[in-house]
Amino acid sequence: MxxxxxxxxxxxxxxxxxxxxxxxxxxxxQFSLFPKIPPSIPGLDLWGVSRxxxxxxxxxxxxIARPNQPLTFFVGDVCxxxxxxxxxxxxxxxxxxxxxxTQPAPTPKSILQSANLILLDDLVxxxxxxxxxxxxxxxxxxxxxYANAGHSPVIYCPAGGRTQLLKADGTALGVLRECFxxxxxxxxxxxxxxxxxxxxxxEARNSRCEHFGVARLLNLAxxxxxxxxVEISSSLIQEIRDFCAPEPQADDQxxxxxxxTDE
Amino acid sequence: xxxxxxxxxxVIILDLEGSLDRLSALQVRQAVIDVTKEQPVHxxxxxxGVDRMDxxxxxxxxxxxRRARENQGNFCxxxxxxxxxxxxxxxxxxKVFEIFINEEDAVLAAASQYQSL
Numbered sequence: 001m002x003x004x005x006x007x008x009x010x011x012x013x014x015x016x017x018x019x020x021x022x023x024x025x026x027x028x029x030q031f032s033l034f035p036k037i038p039p040s041i042p043g044l045d046l047w048g049v050s051r052x053x054x055x056x057x058x059x060x061x062x063x064i065a066r067p068n069q070p071l072t073f074f075v076g077d078v079c080x081x082x083x084x085x086x087x088x089x090x091x092x093x094x095x096x097x098x099x100x101x102t103q104p105a106p107t108p109k110s111i112l113q114s115a116n117l118i119l120l121d122d123l124v125x126x127x128x129x130x131x132x133x134x135x136x137x138x139x140x141x142x143x144x145x146y147a148n149a150g151h152s153p154v155i156y157c158p159a160g161g162r163t164q165l166l167k168a169d170g171t172a173l174g175v176l177r178e179c180f181x182x183x184x185x186x187x188x189x190x191x192x193x194x195x196x197x198x199x200x201x202x203e204a205r206n207s208r209c210e211h212f213g214v215a216r217l218l219n220l221a222x223x224x225x226x227x228x229x230v231e232i233s234s235s236l237i238q239e240i241r242d243f244c245a246p247e248p249q250a251d252d253q254x255x256x257x258x259x260x261t262d263e
Numbered sequence: 264x265x266x267x268x269x270x271x272x273x274v275i276i277l278d279l280e281g282s283l284d285r286l287s288a289l290q291v292r293q294a295v296i297d298v299t300k301e302q303p304v305h306x307x308x309x310x311x312g313v314d315r316m317d318x319x320x321x322x323x324x325x326x327x328x329r330r331a332r333e334n335q336g337n338f339c340x341x342x343x344x345x346x347x348x349x350x351x352x353x354x355x356x357x358k359v360f361e362i363f364i365n366e367e368d369a370v371l372a373a374a375s376q377y378q379s380l
Contacts, residue, residue: 077318203284
């Protein structure tokens with residue numbers, strides 16, 4: 001004999017509708033955390049896009065532009081998908097923003113190290129970690145200062161040269177008390193480009209269980225010379241979508257393009 | 264994903280075969296939890312049969328490392344295939360784990376630590 005209380009079909013439908021409404025609201029709130037348009041920086045063509053695999057995303061990116069200060073931007077990925085990652089995403093983003101905005105002399109390394117210590121206990125408890133690429137770009141010197149806590153793929157495309165993967169310098173946030181990240185410098189010349197993506201791009205999979213992979217991503221990046229940042233991001237996303245079709249998108253996909261121009 | 268467990272001396276070997284990704288992560292997570300229950304526990308994860316791994320797979324291995332350490336144990340990896348090794352290098356997780364070229368070295372390292380406990 002069934003001892004569970006009977007629930008009417010109307011009640012189930014009502015609960016589902018309420019849940020869907022709440023998820024839609026959550027998505028709207030999360031969407032509002034992403035930049036609407038990138039800031040206008042002299043000599044820089046900048047674009048970012050993020051596509052969640054489901055209603056909510058564990059990926060994030062942000063730009064922080066303040067007068068007379070270098071542009072700070074970051075891209076992050078809360079390991080895991082769906083709701084658990086999406087719950088931690090706003091927290092990770094807020095802490096990185098707060099560190100970038102409140103430290104007296106923030107650098108990518110100092111931002112990541114502080115964020116790691118703040119997030120560590122909660123991430124350990126949640127069995128998760130966050131990969132993050134943090135960077136500061138000074139338009140007057142065209143110098144990019146960056147630190148990378150376990151984030152991949154980051155692709156450097158020098159004008160006329162071969163694309164290359166930039167390895168992380170530190171471990172992901174939430175893994176160890178020390179994250180090892182350090183500041184690295186990259187001088188960007190006109191035509192040089194940096195692509196900071198999340199692993200939802202290279203790990204995208206088609207119906208034959210083939211991954212898009214890093215090699216295809218590098219080849220694709222190599223073919224983008226002369227195009228604008230927005231065109232490049234659209235091209236990357238579309239190529240991956242075509243590769244995977246008809247398989248649905250399985251992981252969040254985020255890409256930020258930073259292209260140095262002649263201005 | 265094929266998951267097998269065996270003992271070499273006092274070290275538990277977890278043999279994984281297949282793709283260690285979001286599809287297999289839950290299955291491997293349970294295996295990792297099972298083998299890191301005892302105290303002290305020393306585990307070698309043999310990744311010889313793992314051809315691909317993503318961040319979900321890394322997450323499961325981090326869980327195993329944390330649990331082993333909590334139980335005064337060691338958690339080593341060995342026999343990584345090239346695509347898997349590349350992921351560890353790109354993301355700097357090679358700084359987090361003790362990684363060995365072959366199982367014998369990994370077992371030796373885990374067992375020697377075991378004896379010192």
